Amino acid sequence: MNDVAQAVRLARVDLTLVFRNRTAFVNAVLLPLLIAGALASNGVGEGTAGIPGTQYVMTGMMAFILVFATFMNLAGFYTSRREEMVLKRLLGGPATRTAVLGGSALGATAVYLGQVVILCVLMSAAMGTSAPADILLLLLAALLGAAFFSLLAMAVSGLSSTGEMAQIATLPVVLLLVGGSPVMLPPEMLPPALRTVIEFLPMTPIVETMRTAYLGLDYIGAGHEPLGPLERWSAALPSLGLLAVWIAVAALLARAFFRWDPRRG
Incomplete structure (x- = not known):
């Protein structure tokens, strides 16, 4: 069995555990959707960056909820499994290290993509928006964002001794990345110096690319002009390149x- 097949098998096991565990289901699946709905209902007013404020915030929420399943929960999951020796036991079987880590990341990514689909349906039903203008670009941005946060979750896990501490350790990162991104406020509303810094944070290219892909408008540049299929991909290339650099970091x-070995004796 190759790494991909092993990762898929482990992802199915992880998803089963999430949906059977009420606490994990609420934290990883329901809570992000509830927060997204609550924040979107308090949009920043009509005419935000050329569209209704609620619509602007809701498209930002598609990127924002990444931090739950693929970062906060995954960091705690990796840490708990390491401390309970589950990771070491999995390595004792046919699964490789890539499959063990990739399986959990794949399961978390599947949860996130399901949440994005739900948000798209809600936007269409409640706000009368059309389907995403560029589904492939939206999917690519979502997958690259999930890859970045899954890798970051592994790093945070190695610095934490318990699953609870790992989730707490993610909070400053979440506040920095989400607070310093155009999830709810257009960059034009920020001071120029702060705007320049925010442009290079990893959450910004995710938000801007997903918003551009969904609405078909240029939210990577400053004009918010309608873009054709090739124009959307051309406009997104710098953001995708920046995101690739952050994934490498x-x-x-x-x-x-x-770490594969427990931190505690």
């Missing part, structure tokens, strides 16, 4: 800090 951090 997260991979280096994961390689440096992730």
Whole structure:
């Protein structure tokens, strides 16, 4: 059995555990959707960056909820499994290290993609929006974002001694990345110096690319003009390149800090 097949099998096991565990189901699946709905209902007013405020915030929420399943919960999951020797036992079987880590990340990504689909349906039903203008670009941004946060979760896990501590350790990162991104507020509303810094944080290219892909408008540049299929991909290339750099940084951090052996005696 190759790494991909092993990872898929382990992802199915992880998903089964999430949906059977009430606490995990609420934290990883329901809570992000409830938070997204609550924040979107308090949108920043009509005419935000050329569209209704609720619609602007809701498209930002598609990127925001990444931090739950693929970062906060996954960091705690990796840490708990390591401390309980589950990771070591899995390595004793046919699964490789790539399959063990990739299986959990794949399961978390599946949860996140399901949440994105739900948000798209809600936007269409409640706000009368059309389907995403570019599903492939939206999916690519979602998958790259999930890869970044999954790798970052591995790094945080290696620095934490318990699952609870791992989730607490993710909070400053979440506040920095989400607070410093155009999830709810357009960059044009920020001071120029702060705007320049925010443009290079990893959450910004995820938010801007997903918003551009969903609405078909240029939210990577400053004009918010309608874009054709090729224009959307051309506009997104710098953001995708920046995100690829951040994925490489997260991979280096994961390689440096992730641990297979328990931190506690």
